[in-house]
Amino acid sequence: MITARGLVQTFHTRQGKTKTEVRAVDGVDLDVAEGEVVGFLGPNGAGKTTTLRMLTTLLRPTAGTATVAGYDVVREAEQVRRSIGYVSQVGATFSGALAGDEVSDHGQLYGMSRADAVRRGQELFEQLDLEGLWRRKCGKMSGGQKRRLDIVMGLIHDPTLVFLDEPTTGLDPQARANLWQHIRGLRERHGATVFLTTHYLDEADALADRIVIIDKGRIVASDTADNLKAQVAGDLVSLEIADTALVTSAAERLGALAGDVAIDGRHVSGRVQRAGRAVPGLMRDLDAAGIALDAIEVHRPTLDDVFLTLTGRSLRDAEADAQADAEAAEVADSEAGRTDAGEQAPELEGATR
Ligand SMILES: Nc1ncnc2c1ncn2[C@@H]1O[C@H](COP(=O)(O)OP(=O)(O)OP(=O)(O)O)[C@@H](O)[C@H]1O
Numbered sequence: 001m002i003t004a005r006g007l008v009q010t011f012h013t014r015q016g017k018t019k020t021e022v023r024a025v026d027g028v029d030l031d032v033a034e035g036e037v038v039g040f041l042g043p044n045g046a047g048k049t050t051t052l053r054m055l056t057t058l059l060r061p062t063a064g065t066a067t068v069a070g071y072d073v074v075r076e077a078e079q080v081r082r083s084i085g086y087v088s089q090v091g092a093t094f095s096g097a098l099a100g101d102e103v104s105d106h107g108q109l110y111g112m113s114r115a116d117a118v119r120r121g122q123e124l125f126e127q128l129d130l131e132g133l134w135r136r137k138c139g140k141m142s143g144g145q146k147r148r149l150d151i152v153m154g155l156i157h158d159p160t161l162v163f164l165d166e167p168t169t170g171l172d173p174q175a176r177a178n179l180w181q182h183i184r185g186l187r188e189r190h191g192a193t194v195f196l197t198t199h200y201l202d203e204a205d206a207l208a209d210r211i212v213i214i215d216k217g218r219i220v221a222s223d224t225a226d227n228l229k230a231q232v233a234g235d236l237v238s239l240e241i242a243d244t245a246l247v248t249s250a251a252e253r254l255g256a257l258a259g260d261v262a263i264d265g266r267h268v269s270g271r272v273q274r275a276g277r278a279v280p281g282l283m284r285d286l287d288a289a290g291i292a293l294d295a296i297e298v299h300r301p302t303l304d305d306v307f308l309t310l311t312g313r314s315l316r317d318a319e320a321d322a323q324a325d326a327e328a329a330e331v332a333d334s335e336a337g338r339t340d341a342g343e344q345a346p347e348l349e350g351a352t353r
Pocket residue numbers: 011012013022023024042043044045046047048049050051
């Protein structure tokens with residue numbers, strides 16, 4: 001469904017007399033199969049949106065090639081646009097318009113008759129829990145309803161491939177969980193291939209068959225969440241040693257299984273591959289050496305551990321940044337008297353249409 005080879009995007013910015021080149025995407029290869037749900041994960045500024053904008057024909061690649069739904073993103077941009085749904089980070093609705101009008105206009109822009117667009121739109125309203133809101137002004141919908149309306153717009157023309165750019169950023173936990181169900185339904189009910197960007201580890205874990213991690217414009221990992229956790233990080237084994245004098249000796253024994261061992265007072269910890277198999281032997285070893293433990297804990301790795309191991313940075317910080325950005329945007333919106341973030345992104349209008 002998606003194939004990219006050596007995709008590059010370079011931006012040139014100027015501050016006063018200083019010109020800077022930003023290589024936002026730096027040689028990305030991607031392969032997404034039909035029916036796959038792929039989570040595209042990375043911290044702020046990693047290159048997620050820029051990659052998405054190239055794949056959805058909004059931005060011409062500086063170098064490299066990509067085909068989406070069988071069409072070349074440069075030479076066959078029109079066909080690509082007709083085959084995909086794109087739900088941008090900021091949404092595409094106007095606060096003063098009626099939800100149903102936005103949807104049916106959108107369908108007509110894809111060449112549907114008004115009657116077909118209304119019928120299909122109302123079907124999707126039902127599936128996405130928006131019944132009764134057809135004649136509601138977009139600006140009077142809640143954040144979760146507006147996000148689901150964005151998804152209706154992205155699906156109106158029955159695309160087989162849907163791009164979702166940070167679909168749940170800024171939503172409360174209940175609205176996020178609700179939207180996850182709908183995203184799962186995209187494949188189950190529509191057989192759609194879904195490519196979504198996210199900052200949220202739990203979101204990628206919960207939704208994606210495969211996770212692709214991008215950092216500084218380069219793909220640093222691509223696998224199922226379970227494989228990434230097993231291959232990259234190992235389980236975290238933490239020992240609390242009863243006798244302070246034996247801490248170093250315990251660390252040496254743990255060190256035989258784990259690469260790096262950290263010591264903090266009477267606590268010794270390290271990452272061990274498949275700890276379930278290795279820990280019984282470690283316990284016997286410690287016991288034979290007369291090293292008593294007050295406690296032992298084993299934690300399965302999280303995606304954040306994977307990210308930390310691969311890039312030296314934590315994705316948790318990116319989550320916090322994303323939430324802060326979303327909140328700041330909301331404050332800016334309300335200060336400007338806006339109720340709909342869609343008004344901030346006129347250049348994206350062409351994207352979904
Ligand atoms: N139009 C532009 N002009 C100059 N630099 C840009 C432009 N768009 C993006 N960049 C830069 O390219 C890099 C990648 O940005 P991009 O928006 O793709 O990251 P991202 O992973 O989507 O981040 P976020 O999670 O914050 O949306 C960043 O350094 C960003 O500042």
